[in-house]
Amino acid sequence: MMDETQTARDPLPRIEPRSPADHLAGACAAASSPARATVRELQFLAQVELRVNEEDEQAAARMAGEFLGCELPPPGRVTGRGSPYALWCGPGWYLIVDPNATGRGLHTALSTALGGEYGSLCGSVVDVSAQRAILELSGPAARDVLAHGCTLDLHPRAFGPGDYAQTLLAKATVGIHQTAETDDGPVYRLLVRSSFTDYLVRWLLDATEWCTPVD
Template sequence: MADTAALENAKKILTLRRSPASQLADAFQTGSIRGAVELREVPFLTMAGIRVDPSGDAGKRLGALTGGLPASSGEVRGRGETAALWLGPAEFLLVAPAEAHEDLGGELPGALVEALGGGAGQVVDLSANRTTLELSGPKARAVLEKGCSLDLHPRVFATGTALSTEIGGIPAVLWKTADQTYRILPRASFAEFLGRWLLDAMREYASTEVP
């Protein structure tokens, strides 16, 4: 009976909540140029901020749970659809599917706190702190290069790399998840501005004259 009530509550949450860039859903669809560059929001991913010494006992327990903690700048480690992104020598951002969140029947945030135990460190649920914009296609890199100072050449910014940067003047984590696919993680309050900036940067590729 309790499980049924929890499931019903989760369904209500799903119908009531709105993602930070939900108002741009139609604009993302119409502004995407098939075969060149496409933009969408990947809403409600489970995110957790982790501060821990990865070489300590607590860090090893958390690493065993998540599939490993990154050891260097730009590195991403994980297991399945769960990934840990390096933000600093003892700071990481864990990203997992929406259903991993305990409010929707998942167990990840609670499991992280349990793995930390009494060790020195911190685990904070950041699921509502950021959203995820996904930019993909042959022109995705060119769009980002209009407002990102990172060297995005594949020799430098390889698939599986994630770095904190600015895009269009907005702080965000940029994560290359595939050869022509990037996930951009801005704070929720900047999602609409960055979404509109990306749409504007994409606009030139709607012209059939662009090779």
């Protein structure tokens, strides 16, 4: 017979979340140089994919636009500033990113905005926050660092703030989003699959060492 005075088990220890490049934070800090380029990970940004059929796109764009406070982006562009913002990934395919929300919270909020609270969703909404890491590359040599690893035309006349493109960088599939052009050089956000993050960060750090900004 079980002893009713048996003590309760100790609670399981809390497991702290770790981002895909968390183990490289020290290396990023050591190798980054304001005179050349700085690499850092933007941790735990909520990411939700929105996919809509052609016949639903107009209604979905209107509902999602009300949620975002701006229209969904056209091809190759990003709309929204700060929290949240949307990136065009393909026909009827958008990535919504929110630095100030959880993936679950963003998923719920966008689903509700698209009619999920009252009936069928006007589109597909999926939390993909764990699918990608988001890296930030900035500094005078940032454009040169990227140019050494991809064929995308990154000249300011061709690619500037608010532009977004998916391409290969050092043989890894990435999304490149230029967020700003400052006196200290361009600022980019690189979206890469979590499984390729370690490889890409190490490549960026290596490229940063030998890239010197051109006056």
